[in-house]
Amino acid sequence: MDDEDRRFSRGTPATERPTLKTIAYMTGLGITTVSRALKDAPDIGADTKERVRLVARQLGYQPNRAGVRLRTGKTNVIALVLGIEQELMGFTSQIVQGISEVLGGTQYHLVVTPHSFEKDPMVPVRYILDTGSADGVIISRIEPEDPRVKLMLERGLPFVTHGRTDMGIAHPYYDFDNEAYVYQAVERLVKRGRRRIALLAPQSRFSYHLHSRVGFERALADFQATEVSMGRLTTETPLDELRTHSERLCRLPEPPDGIVSLSGSSTIALIAGIEATGLRLGVDVDIVAKQSAEFLNWIRPEILTVTEDVRHAGQELAKAVLARIDGVSAELLQTIGKPVWSRMGPKD
């Protein structure tokens, strides 16, 4: 007891965290040598390296992050920038999970940087740039001309976007192929005999608004269907408003007989509106929906669903920032996830 509690006056306290100094003391080497040995530098002898590594492992040495960061500027931090008003159903959980799985095998920590309600989306990015508080950034809710992307490119800060831009500049991204999803959705609806189709798209400022519109219009043309307008409704419209409007839509002389939705939670409000008018899902109307968690088919098996694998998105995003930090060219870090149709829904 007494012995274990005693501290050495020079160099190596018993219970404190080991540093390079501790290893240097134990191996009889200089601090610099130890540092370079652990980095596998070419000017250190092979046997010395082995010895240093052994002692380091023994002591459970972990480099002090503050020391490294102060000296080199490397933070070993990936920042996830989240719009606070993100989707209801598990989007954040899953993306965080996916990112963490990848970062778990590295020295990187994940710092979550949400930015408050609809304020200036540049704020968190500027903060990270000004304070140098991350080595890489992941952003979502991408716009075609995204000023955050522009700024980070200018300042040379590695990043990935969850979604594509349309600025004629290459940068890493992961995106779900919403165009293909909507196209295939309309195709399936038409195969079931639906002709008057409505689209619940995201807010027009986001890139994937356009993607889904393009897929929609291409499919309308290809499969001879017509659009029933959703008016100003988007996937961000409050649920009760969606419900009211959906009901109104169904009471029109020419109501839609097919709906394509880009949001799982919005879909439950649409359904509530439809069923309030007495129309039956799968009989009078068919709905196709994209969700980030498998839950719609538990509620209404008649819904055709695609489940976007957000956890996988998180993994890809994390891998991409890390690769970008390691200097991999942006062009090689662009991935598009294809829609996978659920087997839980009605038999095709």
Place this chain on the structure above:
Amino acid sequence: MDDEDRRFSRGTPATERPTLKTIAYMTGLGITTVSRALKDAPDIGADTKERVRLVARQLGYQPNRAGVRLRTGKTNVIALVLGIEQELMGFTSQIVQGISEVLGGTQYHLVVTPHSFEKDPMVPVRYILDTGSADGVIISRIEPEDPRVKLMLERGLPFVTHGRTDMGIAHPYYDFDNEAYVYQAVERLVKRGRRRIALLAPQSRFSYHLHSRVGFERALADFQATEVSMGRLTTETPLDELRTHSERLCRLPEPPDGIVSLSGSSTIALIAGIEATGLRLGVDVDIVAKQSAEFLNWIRPEILTVTEDVRHAGQELAKAVLARIDGVSAELLQTIGKPVWSRMGPKD
């Protein structure tokens, strides 16, 4: 262009981040004086402080985190430790949101530290302790005898738990009153004429398993109802298994006529099972469910629901760790959230 790009050889580069040195140079004071002025130390003159603050604001000075951390050990980091297999419906999103709202007003960053599938839950806590990588920790999925709590108490690391322990030691926590919720749930079921009641509780290792059991048994006694056993089902059971078993339960000679559920996502699987047997919600069976996002009533208005405000939980948790870091006594940092019954469900 040329002018702006030029660097000063001494002291103050034009475009780099300002440091204490920059402010010292500009004010003509010593670095120490500037540091102490910004800390509002008593041995600095009032006018000097004012002048330093002005220049600091002007320059947009932000203390270098690595410098502070290296010197003082203060990380300005709150770690959120997440079990990776957390709930489906937005739990993580909301707790992160709540925490961020509080940390947003401070110097603290939020680091999310998930620990991989069902491995040793001590790993992340030990990592934080060994590397000193956070000033405070938030953990959830609390057990009555939680070794993480024991360890952090021993080592003097400030933390809050999302859930209570039963170890006879005071520590900060935020918890939802699951006992009251289940008690009131049974009460409501009995008021609707239900007598044979089943409880879908969490896994028995978690603290709130016992809380819900206690509330349940107290209510059964008080309101003369009987339990229909759920067997080994818990809120963590996979949804398809829940569905199968729920169906089996409803085909018993004496099926339950009331169910109390502690999980929103599990509830949709229970309902699927019930309805597969032809029983009708609100007619043959009533369900009471606790959810972390308002969605069940959109699906089946007949469900009686309580929505646990996880965002609020996040806020309380964050406030509590911060207070604990500031030395506020643990006893003053214990909050219990009361159930609030939804107005969306059936009229009472």
Place this chain on the structure above:
DNA sequence: GCAAAAAACTGTAACGTTACAGTGATTTTT
């Protein structure tokens, strides 16, 4: 009027790390 105390400010060192410019040995080249 002079010592003591208070007020206002400052220099040095250290936290742990790494870039850089060495320093001795030993080996190779000529």
Place this chain on the structure above:
DNA sequence: AAAAATCACTGTAACGTTACAGTTTTTTGC
């Protein structure tokens, strides 16, 4: 055998901050 090159290792300084021990000037006490 002397010069050059290679190898293996090391000391110093600096990143930005703050604790601590001063120092200088002004004010107070008697």
